[in-house]
Amino acid sequence: MSDTTGAPNAFPPEVYAQRLRMAQRQAAAAGLAGILITPGPDLQYLAGSRMTSFERLTCLVLPTGRDPVIVVPRLEVAALRGSPIDELGIEMLPWVDGDDPYGLVRQTVGNTGRIAVADAMPALHLVPLAAQSSHPFELATPVLRELRMIKDDAEIAALRAAGEAIDRVHARIPEILTAGRTEAAVAADISAAIVEEGHTSAAFVIVGSGPNGADPHHEVSSRVIERGDVVVVDIGGPVPAGYFSDCTRTYSVGEPNSEATEKIGILEEAQRAAVAAVRPGATAGDIDAAARDHLAGHGLSDYFVHRTGHGIGLSVHEEPYILAGSNQTLRAGMAFSVEPGVYLPGKWGARIEDIVVVSNDGAVTLNNQPHGLTVLP
Template sequence: MTRDDYERRMARAGAAAAEAGLAGLIVTPGPDLVWLCGYRPTAVTERLTALVIEPGRPGRLLVPVLERPDAVRAPGAAALEVVAWADGSDPCAELGAWLAPQGRYGVSDGMWALHLLGVQRSVPQGRYGALTEVLPMLRAVKDAYEVERLAAAGAAADAAYQDILGVPFAGRRECDIAADLARLLREHGHSQVDFTVVGSGPNGANPHHEAGERVIEDGDMVVLDFGGLKDGYGSDTTRTAHVGKPGAEERTVHEVVREAQQAAFEAVRPGAACQDIDRVARRVITSAGYGEYFIHRTGHGIGVTTHEPPYMVEGEHLPLVPGMCFSIEPGIYLPGRFGVRIEDIVVCTEDGGRRLNRTGRELAVVS
């Protein structure tokens, strides 16, 4: 990524703000700031850091004076005016002076209330909305560079999955398998591990179960959901394994989930609504008699974070656009018994979809 790349992103963000009827954007530390200008403060503190983007003008980055040396070294900083503020001054007043007195601004979802309230005091007639609500598509459509990074992260996660199938499961704790997964993700190039869900037996019926002390037994279904960041972009994949030979019901439930995941993948095409992908997966599972046990949305976007818009969920009418990257991860969760989930990251292409995870979606058997 070069200065020009970041400058184009900021110009695109400014144009999107104008199209949405906004005077501009106020971006504080987090994924939007990294995506827009490549700056990730070493520590997020009570000291205000904010990037202001307004249509048709260069961006301005307000930083604490002690952090200015790091800020100016950010890859996109050369395209910005970097302004430092010192302890004892009022950074909210400084930021407020940059804003249109009656403007409506999109602000980062994670902006501290302390800072937003300070800006509101400085610009009492200003109006503010969360970026996820006012510009949900800001980072949703990836360029070729981003798709390449996501594909590399997916391939690394796939390699970790292939390796984990070779370790013993029975007689070991869930947290031991989770530690193996975290290690393997790092060995395959991840700089950050965000989650390693290992849900064995009845714990697999909890989609967000945290790997615990339960000892995995022969005959368990085991849900493996893991991912993180590689070269700044996310991975997220889920496969379900069985310890020893699975029974007929376990095979049946797994096959229903596999068919739902495949049908949802085949429904990906430009112009389809996000909710259509959810509906297709849910229809397969409901038709098989397990509809009440599919208890979450079918997918979420992914990019510089592992969860971001768009969401494959009922009520989300946004149309798919080439370059959108998102998960497809239907599941069935039988309380007190077991769960099954299968997840791939998919990119919408000009004529359909492309999987960024390539490992087999059959029920894996482990020892």
């Protein structure tokens, strides 16, 4: 089997058939007449298609109570052959330049009820679709997140493979991260290693050395890494099944100062406490509080400036979000990062991040490289 990119489909067609049925049932329970899905993670999840959104509309139409159809440019039909969309027998409604694909969608879904759209739908398509509707469009996120948040065994296996692959990259950091090299040069070698170790691409590479590490979203720069620098390395990418890795470790090039050693030790304890708090029935806010309260107890809460984690799957960031005050109840099968950080402006920063999966008994950690400050020669 292959999808529209030529990569193998992640799962057998019956998996996608089940997901489509579940999405239609959830939509009906929410009182929707249908859901419209354009290319993006939701289409990949529901129908295994990795098509990219262009100026020509491709839209999977999921009416409640009727079979799904896909409105697709005729020049893209051949690309769907052999994909789950074709193997499931989903009706294709081709259109050519000069036709009105938005009217075709409207005819298919009807105009008598509430319609929800994927949150990745471009405004280029949303606006003309909405213009033909007598009802305001809604986001399909409340329906689809309930499906995508709970990973099945095959998805967890893909996330595990991604975690093992990124662990292998972190194991290679000592041969890459050395004094005298620029952040950009280190990042280039890490990007190559990410692909060499089993990813299809490097989605992101953060190398924050010295004061640059105090910016949580610093990427790379021409700064030359010096001995004694604390360096944040946050990396990830998709494996062939489309599921992402995301793992952060903090390194020291040579012996760090005593302040960094002490505070990063406290951060390690905070991250461990948050992972230990993961279990079905706990809330996302509970996990955030476990890390944040530990840091607060050591006077470091002002230096933790972001949420504790985010869901992961076919997107690097997705539901559930692990943030302060969230009442989202954790359930078995949820997968997310646990990544508290400490950032001292003008000095250094540190972050420790694992991907965990909620099991019936607690958390299964998918990253297993050493968690504390790793001192490099």
